[in-house]
Amino acid sequence: MVKHHGVHSLAIKQKELIISSANKNDIIELLGPPSSVGYFDNDLWIYIERKIGKGSLLTLGKKKTFVNNVLILEVDNKGLLAKKEFLDINMMQNMKFSENYTKQSYTKNTFVYNFLSSLRSKINDPLGKRKK
Numbered sequence: 001m002v003k004h005h006g007v008h009s010l011a012i013k014q015k016e017l018i019i020s021s022a023n024k025n026d027i028i029e030l031l032g033p034p035s036s037v038g039y040f041d042n043d044l045w046i047y048i049e050r051k052i053g054k055g056s057l058l059t060l061g062k063k064k065t066f067v068n069n070v071l072i073l074e075v076d077n078k079g080l081l082a083k084k085e086f087l088d089i090n091m092m093q094n095m096k097f098s099e100n101y102t103k104q105s106y107t108k109n110t111f112v113y114n115f116l117s118s119l120r121s122k123i124n125d126p127l128g129k130r131k132k
Helices: 010-016 022-031 089-093 111-124
Strands: 001-006 044-052 063-075 079-087
Touching: 010 022, 010 044, 010 063, 010 079, 022 063, 063 089
Parallel strands: none
Antiparallel strands: 001 044, 044 063, 063 079
């Protein structure tokens, strides 16, 4: 049994979209409404296709991803397709992520520490009658 999520046959349908000739109406007619819209930019549309099914008996029924496609479309202010980027499962496996991480900088003198410790004391003694 294969579970399908998103737009069916996204890899085939995205080939019909031509940059600078397809408009918003063409995109919606072909692919439907986007799975997600850019958070900061309303002209960034994201379409997703994903197929997940059970693996073989040797893997004890572990779920396996068969198809994982993402189509990122950028529409200009005139409503025409300005840029498109198609990512499939192979491209996503080759992506490199940064190994850097952010250090936490909570010390006893910060506002956050003082706020959380006062909140903790109010939770532990709501009436303020406990001896200190």
